[in-house]
Amino acid sequence: MPYPSRPPPPPAESPFRGREPDGLRLSGVHFSHADGQPVFQGLDLAVAPGEFVVVLGPSGCGKSTLLNLLSGFLPPDRGRVELNDVAVRPEMPELGYVFQSPHLFPWLNALDNVRFGLRMQGLLTPRQQADKALHYLRLVGLEAAAHKLPHQLSGGMRQRVALARALAPEPALLLADEPFAALDAMSRRHMNEELLRLWSALGQTVVFVTHDIDEAVFLADRVVVLGRAPRGIDCELLIDLPRPRQLPQTQRLPRFHALRDQLLDRIDHVTTQPA
Ligand SMILES: Nc1ncnc2c1ncn2[C@@H]1O[C@H](COP(=O)(O)OP(=O)(O)OP(=O)(O)O)[C@@H](O)[C@H]1O
Numbered sequence: 702m703p704y705p706s707r708p709p710p711p712p713a714e715s716p717f718r719g720r721e722p723d724g725l726r727l728s729g730v731h732f733s734h735a736d737g738q739p740v741f742q743g744l745d746l747a748v749a750p751g752e753f754v755v756v757l758g759p760s761g762c763g764k765s766t767l768l769n770l771l772s773g774f775l776p777p778d779r780g781r782v783e784l785n786d787v788a789v790r791p792e793m794p795e796l797g798y799v800f801q802s803p804h805l806f807p808w809l810n811a812l813d814n815v816r817f818g819l820r821m822q823g824l825l826t827p828r829q830q831a832d833k834a835l836h837y838l839r840l841v842g843l844e845a846a847a848h849k850l851p852h853q854l855s856g857g858m859r860q861r862v863a864l865a866r867a868l869a870p871e872p873a874l875l876l877a878d879e880p881f882a883a884l885d886a887m888s889r890r891h892m893n894e895e896l897l898r899l900w901s902a903l904g905q906t907v908v909f910v911t912h913d914i915d916e917a918v919f920l921a922d923r924v925v926v927l928g929r930a931p932r933g934i935d936c937e938l939l940i941d942l943p944r945p946r947q948l949p950q951t952q953r954l955p956r957f958h959a960l961r962d963q964l965l966d967r968i969d970h971v972t973t974q975p976a
Pocket residue numbers: 734735736738740758759760761762763764765766767930
């Protein structure tokens with residue numbers, strides 16, 4: 702299966718410029734959990750290097766399972782999951798994760814939480830790790846909170862630390878499982894803008910799971926809608942809104958509403974489909 706057409710290359714200052722492109726591909730993937738219920742039966746999906754793909758679908762359709770397959774945490778029963786034509790493994794340095802809950806180490810301050818992945822990589826001196834961690838904290842607007850412990854931060858700030866921690870090792874592929882679902886509406890909007898700003902500066906490939914149709918349209922190059930398990934992909938929609946995108950300007954565009962309505966209809970359809 703060919704990769705979809707490639708989005709524009711990352712900007713000149715991107716740490717990803719000049720690297721081999723990181724394309725992700727699932728081919729003929731079959732997967733059942735231990736209880737034997739099939740979740741996917743022959744799933745094919747290709748994500749182009751630098752593409753921002755959002756996965757939507759009704760509860761239980763397999764969104765988290767898909768991310769776990771993409772990260773190599775779950776091996777497929779049949780078929781292949783490959784990053785740059787190599788079978789994915791969770792420890793690959795190209796992979797970064799952000800989850801619904803920030804999972805920070807409570808005994809480490811914000812800076813050391815962000816530094817953690819860099820220490821594990823073992824590529825930088827402690828001074829370089831601290832500088833880089835501080836750089837990413839600055840990118841998410843938390844430089845002033847560098848020495849605060851997680852319990853001294855708001856939910857939104859903790860999630861920003863988690864995002865900085867995922868981005869600091871400069872993963873070429875970011876996998877995000879409803880990372881902003883627990884935030885209030887204002888923080889969520891802010892984080893969506895923040896993520897797009899970082900992504901347009903860094904240029905990673907992103908696969909992002911959400912239940913929120915507005916969030917999907919605002920973020921994505923392409924939305925993949927999953928039908929009820931084990932149907933797999935129901936449809937895909939290219940999001941042809943101009944970038945850079947900003948709230949609320951993007952949400953005022955008639956095209957935004959047209960795309961959102963198309964997705965709403967499709968989600969209604971797949972949700973009411975018989976099992
Ligand atoms: N560890 C597990 N053992 C057995 N079945 C599981 C396990 N995890 C998920 N499932 C089942 O696999 C299917 C897909 O689950 P998954 O969590 O991937 O869905 P989802 O689309 O992410 O759901 P939600 O939107 O509610 O988070 C569901 O039927 C679920 O009950």
